[in-house]
Amino acid sequence: MGDKTGLPDYVLDSNAVLKDKDAAWRYGHPPDYAKTRAFYEGSKTMKHEAGSLPDLVEKLVKNWEIEASFKTSLDDWRTIDRTKYTFSLNGGKPQTGEHMLQVGTYNALLTSSSYYDPAHNDFETSHKAFKRMMPTFAWEVTEVYSGPPVVIFKWRHWGYMANDYVGFNDRGDKIRIKAHGGLIDIQGIVIAKVNDKLELESIDVWFDPMDMFRQIARQDKQGTIEAASVTGGCPFAGASKGSE
Template sequence: MSATQSNNLPLWVQDRDKVIAESTDTQWRYQTPPDYSRSKENLANESTRNHLEGTLEAIVENLVRTFEMEVSFKTNPQQWLSIVNDKFRVSSNGGLEYTAADLAAQGTYNLFMADSEHYKASEESFESSAKVFHTTFPQGFPWEVLEVFSGPPNVTFKWRHWGHFKGAYKDYAPTGETLEIIGMSVARVTDDLKIVSLEHYFDNSLFLEKLTEGGKQSNSENQGSTCPFSSWFKKFHKS
């Protein structure tokens, strides 16, 4: 696998699809590489920023999107190109630090979101959390960099996650509303732009409250639902 492309930037800070295309012999979580075509359509139509290729903002955005893709779809952390595997740590809101192995086993949203009234991370698996989130936001949950405040080695940036609440959240009815989370992160990176540590800061309380505003669905509405109570949240993810 080539570590760089023709533009001399490391592969992991280029377009996510390039990383996927060059990830040969990868252990994919769902046996096949992910398809981000729908996500790219959403980003093109709904992003509030359009960072020029090669700018610091675009590089940071590509790096985090690659990291999110690898956590979500590459089962073996040793195959993640975006991080320094043996040193990597991640935390959210000043909480516990987790390793790459922790993320691969439990998923980002179960580790980044503490147990609360509307989401019980301790009751969810990697698969159940992903399923709930994809069910809740069937059109995807895109992610973009809003601003970058400092460059390497300590990259501080503001970001936005959003999605259209068009699927049931557990047994709560969808409202059709566009929901978003705004947050800040600090990424410590190496000279070749691999992530050594990530600190995320965000308040998801309003976001979770919005997911229950539609009220409980009736039993008839719940029949055939693919998101059991023990299945989620989620993915607050990462895309």
């Protein structure tokens, strides 16, 4: 898929992969990004020229995020080279696409702390924790330092803490931090490798995972423990979708 420029649609349209009606979607249909896109348009700091390298990179990553979060079969991910794709955090061990499908994008990006622990939050509950807290969480490219095949760029991810944060920490305790209504604004660097089709071969995200939690807890440094420590495994195992 593409247009007369010969470029794939996923670098020309931020919502390109949402049109993949025959893909295996996590909830049986493509997600609705309308509110997030509107929030992005109203609060972004950059205005990239259409077709510029920052514009193409931003749209590629936005489509990748949709696929990583909502397409349940790696065969349906159009933004990656499935024979080579890996994801890593801060230069750590590269993980496969199948691993991300299993743990989720938040767990792939966050580390164990007194606020959160991927070992105690599965794919569904991790997404619920952050999407409930920030119903709109926009993303933009702010600078691009090098072009293909190795693309290095700076990014910004932001939203407002509209609802309480609820998650399980490194002790297995259920933590609640009251919503302060303020801005959460995190930034970082990505080193990505793409092929001649602009498919992602590797992504290495560099940022401080604790930065978001420092902003979440800026008025409540400890949070409230709402449940005793779990003894092992995910405390949500067997819980139905939508439960807390």
